[in-house]
Amino acid sequence: MKLASRRSARRDGELLVVSKDLRRAVAVPAIAQTMQDAIERWQSVEPFLREVYDQLNADRINTAVPLDMTALESPFPRSYQFLDGSVYLHHMEKARKARGAEMPPNYKTEPLMYQGLSDRFCGPREPMVFPSASLEPDYEAEVAIVVDDVPMGQSRDDAAQHIKLVMLLNDYTLRALTKTELPKGFGFMQSKPTSSFSPVAVTPDELGTLWDGEKFHFALISEVNGKRMGQPNTGKDMFFSYPMLIEHACRTRSLSAGTIIGAGSVTNQDESSGFGCIAEARIHEQQSHGAAKTPFLKDGDEVYIDVLDDRGETIFGGIRQRIKVLKGD
Amino acid sequence: MKLASRRSARRDGELLVVSKDLRRAVAVPAIAQTMQDAIERWQSVEPFLREVYDQLNADRINTAVPLDMTALESPFPRSYQFLDGSVYLHHMEKARKARGAEMPPNYKTEPLMYQGLSDRFCGPREPMVFPSASLEPDYEAEVAIVVDDVPMGQSRDDAAQHIKLVMLLNDYTLRALTKTELPKGFGFMQSKPTSSFSPVAVTPDELGTLWDGEKFHFALISEVNGKRMGQPNTGKDMFFSYPMLIEHACRTRSLSAGTIIGAGSVTNQDESSGFGCIAEARIHEQQSHGAAKTPFLKDGDEVYIDVLDDRGETIFGGIRQRIKVLKGD
Numbered sequence: 069m070k071l072a073s074r075r076s077a078r079r080d081g082e083l084l085v086v087s088k089d090l091r092r093a094v095a096v097p098a099i100a101q102t103m104q105d106a107i108e109r110w111q112s113v114e115p116f117l118r119e120v121y122d123q124l125n126a127d128r129i130n131t132a133v134p135l136d137m138t139a140l141e142s143p144f145p146r147s148y149q150f151l152d153g154s155v156y157l158h159h160m161e162k163a164r165k166a167r168g169a170e171m172p173p174n175y176k177t178e179p180l181m182y183q184g185l186s187d188r189f190c191g192p193r194e195p196m197v198f199p200s201a202s203l204e205p206d207y208e209a210e211v212a213i214v215v216d217d218v219p220m221g222q223s224r225d226d227a228a229q230h231i232k233l234v235m236l237l238n239d240y241t242l243r244a245l246t247k248t249e250l251p252k253g254f255g256f257m258q259s260k261p262t263s264s265f266s267p268v269a270v271t272p273d274e275l276g277t278l279w280d281g282e283k284f285h286f287a288l289i290s291e292v293n294g295k296r297m298g299q300p301n302t303g304k305d306m307f308f309s310y311p312m313l314i315e316h317a318c319r320t321r322s323l324s325a326g327t328i329i330g331a332g333s334v335t336n337q338d339e340s341s342g343f344g345c346i347a348e349a350r351i352h353e354q355q356s357h358g359a360a361k362t363p364f365l366k367d368g369d370e371v372y373i374d375v376l377d378d379r380g381e382t383i384f385g386g387i388r389q390r391i392k393v394l395k396g397d
Numbered sequence: 398m399k400l401a402s403r404r405s406a407r408r409d410g411e412l413l414v415v416s417k418d419l420r421r422a423v424a425v426p427a428i429a430q431t432m433q434d435a436i437e438r439w440q441s442v443e444p445f446l447r448e449v450y451d452q453l454n455a456d457r458i459n460t461a462v463p464l465d466m467t468a469l470e471s472p473f474p475r476s477y478q479f480l481d482g483s484v485y486l487h488h489m490e491k492a493r494k495a496r497g498a499e500m501p502p503n504y505k506t507e508p509l510m511y512q513g514l515s516d517r518f519c520g521p522r523e524p525m526v527f528p529s530a531s532l533e534p535d536y537e538a539e540v541a542i543v544v545d546d547v548p549m550g551q552s553r554d555d556a557a558q559h560i561k562l563v564m565l566l567n568d569y570t571l572r573a574l575t576k577t578e579l580p581k582g583f584g585f586m587q588s589k590p591t592s593s594f595s596p597v598a599v600t601p602d603e604l605g606t607l608w609d610g611e612k613f614h615f616a617l618i619s620e621v622n623g624k625r626m627g628q629p630n631t632g633k634d635m636f637f638s639y640p641m642l643i644e645h646a647c648r649t650r651s652l653s654a655g656t657i658i659g660a661g662s663v664t665n666q667d668e669s670s671g672f673g674c675i676a677e678a679r680i681h682e683q684q685s686h687g688a689a690k691t692p693f694l695k696d697g698d699e700v701y702i703d704v705l706d707d708r709g710e711t712i713f714g715g716i717r718q719r720i721k722v723l724k725g726d
Contacts, residue, residue, distance in 0.1 A: 079437065079653075108408065146653065148475050148516035151586070172581035182583040183512045187477035187653035199550055199649055221528055221723075242649060252501035254511040255584020257480070261649045320528055320571060320590045324408075324475065324516035394550075 069114075069121045069271045071233070072385075073103050073141045075191070080104055081141040085120045086268055090385055092132040096120055103144050103269070108325045110216045110232055137385060142189035143235055143269035144214070147328050150186035150263070151317050152210070152239060153179045154332035155308040156300075159344070162335070162351045167247045179308040179316050182255045184239075186328070190264040192387045196240060198261070198365070200395040204243035205365040208333035209290040209344040209373045211302050212237040213310050214269065218323040227314035228281050230323075236266035236288070236384045237330050238373055243347055243364065265328075266373075267385035275383070282309035286383075288334045290344055291372040292365070297349060298342020300334045367393040398450045398600045400562070401714075402432050402470045404520070409433055410470040414449045415597055419714055421456075422464040425449055432473050432598070437654045439545045439561055466714060471518035472564055472598035473543070476657050479515035479592070480646050481539070481568060482508045483661035484637040485629075488673070491664070491680045496576045508637040508645050511584045513568075515657070519593040521716045525569060527590065527694070529724040533572035534694040537662035538619040538673040538702045540631050541566040542639050543598065547652040556643035557610050559652075565595035565617070565702055565713045566659050572676055572693065594657075595702075596714035604712070611638035615712075617663045619673055620701040621694070626678060627671020629663045696722040 070088060073081035074095070080102040084093040099116045100106035106113050123129050154160050157175065164171060172180060190196050198205045214233035222230070245259035272279045278286045285303035289296070308316075313329050334344045343349045350360035365371065374386035399417060402410035403424070409431040413422040428445045429435035435442050452458050483489050486504065493500060501509060519525050527534045543562035551559070574588035601608045607615045614632035618625070637645075642658050663673045672678045679689035694700065703715035 146477050148477060149514070154583075169582070172583075174577065175581075180581055180583050181586050183514060183586060185478070185512060185650060187656060188651065197549070203649065220526070245649070248503065250582040252504070252509055253498070253579040253582060253584070254483075254501075254509050255582070257510050257512060257646070258649045317586070320532070320574070320587045321514060322517065327516060 069118055069274060070268045071103060071106070071117070071143060072268050073143050073145055074139050075141050078102070079146060081145045085117055085124055086135055087124045090135055090268060090382065092124060093135040094120065094124060094129050094132045104326050107214060107216060107232060110325065137267050138193045140193065140267045141191045142265040143233070144189065144265070144326060144328065146188050147186040147326050148324055149327040150184040151181055151327065152184045152330035152332060153181040153308065153313045155179050155306055155313065156332055156335045157307045158305055158337050159333040159335040159348065162348050166347055166351050169250065176307070179313055181313065181316060184256070184260060185262055188262055190262050190389065192264055192267040192385065193389065194264070195390045195392045196264065197392045197394065198242070201364070201366055201393045203245055205391065205393070206241045206243050206346045207290065207365065207371045207373070208239040208241055209288050210237040210239050210330045210333055211284055211288065212265065212328050212330040215314060215323055215327050215329065216325045218314060218318050218327070220318055220320065220322045222315065222318050224309070224311040224315040227311035230314060231272055231310060233269040234272055234275065234279070234284070235269045236373055236375065236387055238264045238371065238387050238389070239330060239333070241345070264387055264389060266387055270384065282311055286375045288344060289374045289376065292346070293370055296342065298344055300336040300341040300344055302334050304336050306331065365391045367391060367396065398447055398603060399597045400432060400435070400446070400472060401597050402472050402474055403468050404470050407431070408475060410474045414446055414453055415464055416453045419464055419597060419711065421453060421461040423449065423453060423458050423461045433655050436543060436545060436561060439654065466596050467522045469522065469596045470520045471594040472562070473518065473594070473655060473657065475517050476515040476655050477653055478656040479513040479659070480510055480656065481513045481659035481661060482510040482637065482642045484508050484635055484642065485661055485664045486636045487634055487666050488662040488664040488677065491677050495676055495680050498579065505636070508642055510642065510645060513585070513589060514591055517591055519591050519718065521593055521596040521714065522718065523593070524719045524721045525593065526721045526723065527571070530693070530695055530722045532574055534720065534722070535570045535572050535675045536619065536694065536700045536702070537568040537570055538617050539566040539568050539659045539662055540613055540617065541594065541657050541659040544643060544652055544656050544658065545654045547643060547647050547656070549647055549649065549651045551644065551647050553638070553640040553644040556640035559643060560601055560639060562598040563601055563604065563608070563613070564598045565704060565716055567593045567700065567702055567716050567718070568659060568662070570674070593716055593718060595716055599713065611640055615704045617673060618703045618705065621675070622699055625671065626675070627673055629665040629670040629673055631663050633665050635660065694720045696720060696725065
């Protein structure tokens, strides 16, 4: 099943059921008004949403309209909780090397995870605004899950059942600020502005064998201004699985329905699959050619993140955003 | 004006206008259904809420009922954003000393602030549940403000106008986990479980001269099992003001209406005013008597945080919570 949120007068937008081919959509206010509303009552609303989805795919809904990607918000236009892990350890090794930092203690025994900004996400076709180019804006291509209510202390074995939706995630990062902010120990504040998500959220069953209950197995494409940055495989080199991330997150707290959990910038040890952010490309250039040449994001750039199925069709609709920088230096 | 949220079938509860003396309350669904609803449309709903407040104080509302503190949620039962600073530098010095950590770089030029958990707050009379006593549960007595929509890049001079509500805050902390979590650089995750707030949120004007537009000037009382831990003055030794915290928070992002900003555990340099958390008391005991004797929170303890007016009456209703620990060691 595929779901989206259309911009509306409400800050949470309007829930849409979207056809598998992303061509048509229909609002379902009688079932659930918003994505948050749906995830909070998932068990009772899911069968009705699936019925609409099946009818929509069979082209039996008169009120369906063509899907306008530019009218979509992130599937959750805002959320009560966004947690992001960093489980592709190769990315962490490279990112820390770039800012001259050590690897954190215990990084192989428990996942690194931070509490992220969630009060407003940028839309998948909305310009992303940075205050200044001197902050070294970067993107990070990631995959995120959404859970329903998870009790405190849930084990990894019981965690997978709570995974209800999957989205692509662009976790924008201001590299210049991570250097000064992370040594303070309080995590990302100014260095992680708002993120954005793919136009469409899908249920895990939609992915077939690309989801094994613990990891996703697809190539996560990212491009800047049409230039391919990489297509690392999300299942390779993922050190902690999604159920392990949930177990870590709920050790001392429950997680409310609609909690979004990312797994961090996707990268493979085999660098031939490229990179999922600019920082890694720059480190590679530095090491191979003595100088980083890929610039950080600047005004007017376009960032594109997507996953294609075996026929080359987009599964999540792809994130495609124009960068707007208020101050050039 | 004083506002609260009554528990209801909705996760956001039901907005109440509360009388100045905290004796009576009335729901105002025709004005705003929830606290979040009110803060998002603050400019248009505030005059109506104030009218109800005045009528309630004059005992002219027939439908008013006695205020039942045990039926209240935190004023925002959940929020899209909770940011917490640490601006009483003396607390930071002591807390870091206790876990053998250095003071962070630039701690005197920009405030330390973290992105906190906000998907569900514990109610002011609800038991607070910790998974294990071995995690060294502690409380932190703080004061938090709530803002309406703040654009990115707002300066401290323009920030004060966005401060709409004030609440007391108990920022529970698992001391044993801060020692392992903070060195990783990603901030608090497991070490800061959910927080709780005073039963009542008040508008700054309600505080008279106790609010000067930048800082609050009152004694913040905290007690464990009826034993006074301290009553430090919130205006003394506050190194960064609330407008400075807002400026810091919105440097690279806008802040959505309903964003809660705390200022950290209140403490004064003059230790005769006592402490606002157990960790500080323990450090003091260690230094003065060679051994820490105040235990961390354990099953059955009661934590009380309050501010009294000059007649000894509670302004915010006070946070009074029983501690429940699932595992004794």
